[in-house]
Amino acid sequence: MSEPRELIEEKWLELEAECPSDERALRVAELPAKTTNGPLAIGVDQDGNRHLLLPVTSHQAVRRGLDGPVLVLRKRPLEDSEHYQHYADLGCLRSDLNDVFTTLCADVLTEVNDHQDNPLKALYRVIDRWKALFRSSGAPLGGDQVAGLYGELLILTRLLEIDASAHRLWKGPFGTQHDFAGTHTAVEVKTSSGTTQRRVRIHGLDQLLAPENGKLALAWLRLDRTSEEGDDLPDLVQLALRRCDDESALLTSLASVGYYPSDNPHYRDVRFVVGAENWYAVDDAFPRVTRDQLTIPDDRISDVAYTIDLSGETPSPLDGTAVAGYLEDLIREHA
Template sequence: MTGGYARVTHALEILASRRPAAGEGAAAPIGPDRDIDEARLAKDHNGDIHLLVALPPGRTKFALPLGHVLPTTWLEEQDGSSEQFSLDVRSTDASLTPTFLSLVGEMLNRVDESGGACIDELMRVLSSWREALAREKRGLSRERAIGLFGELFVLSRLAKTDPARARSAWRGKEGYRHDFFLHNALEVKAYVTTDAPTVEIHGAHQLDPPMNASLHLLALRLEENAEGKTIDDLIGEIDSYGLPKGLLFERSTDEEPVIADNNMRFVVANERLFRVTDRFPGIRFSTLGEAAFEGVSHIRYSLLLDACPNAVDPSALPEVLKEL
């Protein structure tokens, strides 16, 4: 039997030549040998791709909330004198259609291996995909929360002494290469590992000092602790110091969201402060030159803190903030 992904590709080739009229659709069978019509790939008059999966006789329809990206409906079809239902799963976002088709191919391969009903294998595939996406989302949320906690930790310190200056120095979504900048710059990195401590550097400009100005790097090692503070706690502190929390959320973007979170509590277990000079390690635009970055994007690398020179006593941080 032809593999699931190959059957999906063949069905797409068939559908590519079809032009359904308004209110109609075209379908191509992709099911197993026992019943090739058990699963069908279809295209409606809008060009949206559908997966139609037959409900086995005697089975009851069920709800399957997949959201607006993959809306589902039950279709009632006539199979001779009997009533037949099929689950209609539609891909509404053309950019996600390749992913949707990959899901369909995986379902078909599972059916070929197990001999089970297409609809059962579809449920298993969707379940595994949802779990994978949920894990990824949790991981991204945690990573962002750690970085944001460090940024807000410093903003709180600055706002406590001078909220107006804190507002001007914190760059948020404004597109600056550093987290804090007025006359001089401070880049803040937070991390949770204890072995070979590293921080993530983004881009070729993040460790480049501003022109005719100094740059310091503050690395904060966080530990999760029930007695620690949440991001909401820090936001509340900053608001109480006269820097309205509304300002924080105004500076939120899809790429760098300011997220409210009451679940994770952190304490700052260790602070390391460095002055970034020409001797400091890292990938820098000023050192390598423009030609080195032609055709290069999304630079991200780990910086090993133990290998960094120019350490400054963390007690000097208030002075660094004063000199921003």
């Protein structure tokens, strides 16, 4: 059987290709997920909105509170020539969010397979997890934060093009030493926007310390803001989600850095193109401050931050072959 997401998407496309027999009819297809009340199903209504249908008993109530503008949850009876069945109907009212809704439905399908005796409880569990994931506790990301996340996602999408599981190499959202890390290879990403200077801000004594018996590269990107060309942050997020094999895990990482899809309208007016990109091997010739260079105990020093100017002839940037080697080593170590 196909993976849940692929299966659901395939059936939805088949339903959308059908002509409705009645303007009030809901075109329905069963899913291979059995419950004590019958199989799950999906549907497409006369407006083209997608629905997930979980069979419930006639006396079961459905939770209130999801009433738009994106998701609607209600109880509805469906009848054909042979059956009459009540369903918990979860509908998506925005076609531009169909991809995200499909992922949510795939999570429900997986959860129901583990809790066939209580599909409604399984639905609530998934909805509650997604609510927690998308709930924003603060303001949207600021300008420098948007540029920084954009730069990391650019590198991530390149890794995902090689390996759909490469999002596991993205460590930056969780406060680790480097933005991307395998066993012996790491990459630190720095972005500049609104300036032509190649100056990067380093935070701490470990940020430019290579993994033990390993190697570290610093990727510097100059992002130029544009009004029409380039991509905005939500565009890049969608590209990463399409390429990765675990959208929920990637969404969790994004939430950890303060990015929530509910804030997308805030980011739509900011587009970037890469004006320049240089990668550097962080070795003994690279200008940096690390704890092993200190002449006094490092527990006496804290909150270290400094700026490196990379505009001179040295250090010299890596060529394309060497950059590709870092990406390939990351993938190989992850595998």
